[in-house]
Amino acid sequence: MNDDTAADASASKARAFLTLHRNLPREGPGEPADIEWLGRQIELPENALICDIACGPGADIGPLLELAPGASVVAIDHNPQFLGQLADVWTGDPRVDVRLADMSEPGGRYDLIWCAGAAYFLGVSEALKGWRKSLNSGGVIAFSEPCFWNDPPSEIVREIWSGYPDMSGEAGIAERVRAAGFETIATRRLADSAWEAYYGPLLERMSELHEGADDTLRAVLRDAAAEIAAWNEYGDEFGYLLSVVRPSE
Ligand SMILES: C[S@@+](CC[C@H](N)C(=O)[O-])C[C@H]1O[C@@H](n2cnc3c(N)ncnc32)[C@H](O)[C@@H]1O
Structure with missing residues (x-):
């Protein structure tokens, strides 16, 4: 495959991914x-x-706004499709400011930084170190992160997550938090219902798109089906750990 053909293939895969993910309520486990x-x-x-x-x-x-009577939320993502979706709900609400931006540079100063299922794009330690300058004094960061419940994980589960070599058990996440100069205040394992909140609507969308899908979309649908099947079969061996952390000095 020459460079142009590879670039075309990757652009049409990205389009198929966005077709699958259009109008889903969320993009990862959480509730x-x-x-x-x-x-x-x-x-x-x-x-x-x-x-x-x-x-x-x-x-x-919505749930973040409920955390304090006068709370406001700056919502950052680099994906215009997702931001368009949330703008449909929040435009005109003075408590919500939607920004197309890179997660490595959130800017501003916050009492709480929330990151559901995305710190791994930067790496936990790198994300925390980078976000520290955006914390008000006394501020905290809460992030959810893929985690092996068995440490070491079984071979098959390691293989399922082979695309994320830094993934660890709970102690490993705490270690990456410490390495960034933070301490862990509390942790919570996301419940099955958090996964169902993501996979339920995704499965519905997959069945709507099945008929009439071209080869690229079919491949994207197959990948999504394989991911859900892996969670159905081995989901008791891995999940997402929500960690609440603050700077340790
Ligand atoms: C697994 S999804 C989680 C989305 C959302 N937190 C949720 O739980 O529904 C990861 C999100 O990270 C965003 N993302 C990935 N890399 C990013 C970057 N460099 N800057 C901003 N957003 C990014 C994607 O567009 C996507 O919306």
């Missing part, structure tokens, strides 16, 4: 109960400034 739990672990000021980094289509914005 309001996670944010309610977070609210019980921390004390936020009344007018808390919150940043939802890599917000996707914005499913977490």
